[in-house]
Amino acid sequence: MEKAIPHAVLNSLRMNPAIPQLLELQRLDLRIAGLRAELDSFPKRIKDADAMLAGAKAGVAAAKEKHSHAQTERKKFELDVNQWRERARKYRDQSASVKTNEAYKALQHEIAHAESEATAAEDRQLEQMMAVEETEREIKSAEAKLKEAEGSLAAERSQIQSQGAAKKTELDLDLAQREKIAASIPEEIVEKYSRVAKRHHGVALAEAANEQCRGCGMRILPHTFQEIRDSHNEEIIQCETCNRILYAAEPAPIPEQKEGAASSAA
């Protein structure tokens, strides 16, 4: 009967009693760091959304500017067309009353010139009409982007407003819990943990498996590995390479248990 050791008891026996607490401390510290990073990111998220909104506003202003420029150009070429057409008409009127062949030819030449200028101005006017249409589309798309930016800024604001309080509460609870756990671990062990955690982005503990440190992948000497897995070990054992605090996920096999399993199978 004494061979049937409950798993929970085995668990508590197989490592320094501080190890489960350190694992919990590490879990909390990583959460706390995550929450702090998230809370710290809030002002930047607002700033980014603000910048996006400013960019979208500038986009609308630029599109409107382009639109009014194209309209001005279109009107200018429209005037040109009218002026050249008017001139051609005047020359045509004059040509009815000229006396010499020379003068008539000269007028015909002027008429042709004025007509060709009118046609050229018409082409440019058409180009500008297309530009006006194009810039109208640009304004529409810039306004859609502006609406989107306004929406995402509002969403960020409301999300941050509603989440901020909840995250802060979560953080406070985690900090209180952390303090409680840290107080239950011998001070020198907490200090050791903190030193190692600082060097390894908050991950001070590493599993020891197959004579290997899972933190850095380096070998662990067989007798050290044995010690880590020894259910009576009360030492804090650190990896010689990365300094992380090692713990065994699996205890060393207990010979009596094997016998028991064999006899019950038989």
Ligand SMILES: [Zn+2]
């Ligand atoms: Zn290591």
